Every structure is written in structure tokens, then in C-alpha cells.
Amino acid sequence: MTALDQLQPKLFEEFKAVLQADRLNHAYLFSGDFASLDMALYLAQSRFCENLKDKLPCGNCRACHLIQNNEFSDVKLLEPSGQVIKTDTVKEMMRDFSSSGFEGKAQVFIIRDCEKMHVNAANSLLKFIEEPQSDSYMFLLTSDENKVLPTIKSRTQIFRFPKNLDYLTGVAEKAGFLKTNAQIYAQVAKDEKHLQELLLNKKVLELLQSCQIFIKALMTNQVQVYLEVARLSQIAVDKSEQELAFHFLTLLLNKESDAKSKVNYLKKLFEARRMWSSNVSFQNALEYMVIS
Numbered sequence: 001m002t003a004l005d006q007l008q009p010k011l012f013e014e015f016k017a018v019l020q021a022d023r024l025n026h027a028y029l030f031s032g033d034f035a036s037l038d039m040a041l042y043l044a045q046s047r048f049c050e051n052l053k054d055k056l057p058c059g060n061c062r063a064c065h066l067i068q069n070n071e072f073s074d075v076k077l078l079e080p081s082g083q084v085i086k087t088d089t090v091k092e093m094m095r096d097f098s099s100s101g102f103e104g105k106a107q108v109f110i111i112r113d114c115e116k117m118h119v120n121a122a123n124s125l126l127k128f129i130e131e132p133q134s135d136s137y138m139f140l141l142t143s144d145e146n147k148v149l150p151t152i153k154s155r156t157q158i159f160r161f162p163k164n165l166d167y168l169t170g171v172a173e174k175a176g177f178l179k180t181n182a183q184i185y186a187q188v189a190k191d192e193k194h195l196q197e198l199l200l201n202k203k204v205l206e207l208l209q210s211c212q213i214f215i216k217a218l219m220t221n222q223v224q225v226y227l228e229v230a231r232l233s234q235i236a237v238d239k240s241e242q243e244l245a246f247h248f249l250t251l252l253l254n255k256e257s258d259a260k261s262k263v264n265y266l267k268k269l270f271e272a273r274r275m276w277s278s279n280v281s282f283q284n285a286l287e288y289m290v291i292s
Contacts, residue, residue: 004039004042006164007034007035007038007164008034008035008161008164011039016056019056020054022055024046025157026129027129027138027156027157028140028157028159029140029142029153029159030140030159030161033141033191035161035191039161040141043137044108045057045059045067047108048063048072048074048106049064074108076107077112078090078093079111083116084117084118085121086118086121087118087121087124089121090117090121090124090125093109094125094128106136106137108136108137108139109137110138110139111138113142115142115144115148122149125140126152129155130155140152145158163191165186165187169182169185170182171199177199181208184252187251188248206235207232207235207236207241207244207245210228210232211245211249211252213228214232215252218265219256219261226290230283232286233282236282242276245282246269250266253265253266254266271288272285272286273285275288
């Protein structure tokens with residue numbers, strides 16, 4: 001695992017200071033996917049580590065290893081089943097708050113994609129957040145802070161985890177990609193794991209190159225661009241590839257220097273993507289963009 005001081009250096013220093021001052025709060029909302037789970041696990045390790053150094057977890061002891069592998073009885077990780085976190089699942093987890101830990105007094109609860117909690121499930125957390133037990137901690141993780149209930153947000157300490165574009169760009173460059181392409185990969189990737197998947201997938205590079213040719217033709221050669229629509233459609237076959245193509249096209253258009261044309265085509269691309277989302281075929285949506 002890449003060290004947190006590389007992924008989120010500023011936040012890592014902030015939380016080091018929190019731990020060393022014994023000021024860890026009972027309820028946090030971590031907004032953003034980039035290393036937020038890593039941070040939650042690190043903070044959980046600080047509650048159970050057998051070899052604390054300056055109040056920081058060692059990362060090597062039995063407890064630290066078990067927590068990192070999601071195998072520690074007093075650290076519970078709750079994730080959505082499909083698109084929702086059910087109320088019963090959260091209530092069952094909350095019942096564990098009333099019992100003492102197996103390994104010690106502390107308990108840590110981590111909920112990923114907490115915005116997917118049913119409203120009743122989210123409300124069931126409020127009692128703990130408002131009346132926390134002395135050795136229980138909760139970390140709520142979300143990729144979309146705007147979907148989290150205001151009552152939850154107002155009762156938790158919020159930390160935002162921005163994507164470290166410089167770090168991801170460096171990873172892509174080390175993998176042999178040109179800086180311009182490395183920057184695009186970094187902007188598209190959700191995290192380092194996702195980036196590695198993109199870098200290893202040769203079709204993604206083919207798709208990016210086709211998008212680059214399409215944008216060049218769009219800005220300079222209206223005859224050629226129709227051929228590029230067909231070629232791009234042959235490469236981006238399934239929905240995930242087509243969604244990635246739209247992401248690439250948006251990033252590439254934003255790099256264009258002709259401001260007037262750029263804004264005009266971004267509006268058309270947005271409309272094409274809206275049509276595609278409404279089940280118009282990928283090729284027809286791009287053709288509409290070009291014709292209009």
C-alpha cells in the first residue's frame with residue numbers, strides 16, 4: 001500500500017497532530033474517495049496498535065495487519081449491497097455499540113458510500129453521533145457529500161480528500177506514458193488502483209488516441225470528423241467504454257486554445273452525452289454533435 005504521506009500529505013500531517021494531541025473525534029465524514037478508506041484504517045489502527053510510536057500506529061504489529069486486511073473483530077467495515085445500505089444492516093451494526101469490544105474497550109465503525117444509506121438508516125446513526133460512547137469511533141465515507149443528510153453533516157467533523165493529480169500523473173509517467181497522456185489518465189482515474197487498471201488496459205490507450213484524433217478533426221476538418229465518429233464508435237463498444245470516451249472528449253476539448261469553439265463544442269458534447277444517457281446510441285449522439 002502506498003503511504004498516506006504520499007497520497008494525502010497535508011491531511012496526513014493534520015491527523016498525525018490530532019493523534020499526538022489525543023484529540024481524535026468520535027464521528028467523521030470523509031468526503032472524496034482518494035485514500036479516505038486508507039486514512040480511516042490508519043486511524044482505526046491508532047486505537048489498537050500494540051507498538052504505538054509517538055502515539056502513531058506502527059503498521060506492522062498483529063492488530064495493524066488484521067485491521068488493514070479487514071479481519072479485526074473490533075473494526076467493522078460496512079459497504080453497500082448493490083445501490084443501498086439497508087436500515088436493518090445499520091441497526092444491527094448500532095447494536096454492537098452497546099456491547100464492549102472483543103480485543104479491548106475501543107470499537108471502530110467505517111461505512112463506505114454512506115450517501116447510499118436509507119434515510120431511516122442514516123437517522124439511526126444520530127443517537128450515537130450525538131451521545132457517543134467514550135471508546136467508540138465512526139468514520140463515514142462518501143464520494144458525494146451533497147447526498148449526505150444535513151443532520152449527519154452538521155454533527156460530524158468533515159474532512160475532504162481531493163484527488164492527488166500530481167501523484168497519479170507521476171505513476172502514469174513511470175509506467176512509460178507521455179506527460180500529456182499521463183495527466184489525462186490521472187484525471188480520469190478514481191484512485192491509484194483504478195489508474196493501474198487503466199494503464200494495463202491497452203484498449204483504453206487506443207480509445208484515448210481515437211478521441212484525440214476525433215477532437216483534432218472536429219476543430220480542423222469537418223469532412224474527416226464523420227469518419228472519426230464511426231471509428232470511435234467501433235472502439236467504444238460497451239457502456240463503460242463509451243462513458244470513458246465522453247470523459248476523454250471533455251478533457252481534450254478543455255485543452256483546446258480556441259475559447260469560442262471550445263465552449264460551443266463542450267455545450268454540444270454535453271447535449272450528446274445527455275442523449276446517450278437517454279438511450280440514444282453512442283454513434284448517433286456523436287453524429288448529432290457534429291451535425292449540429
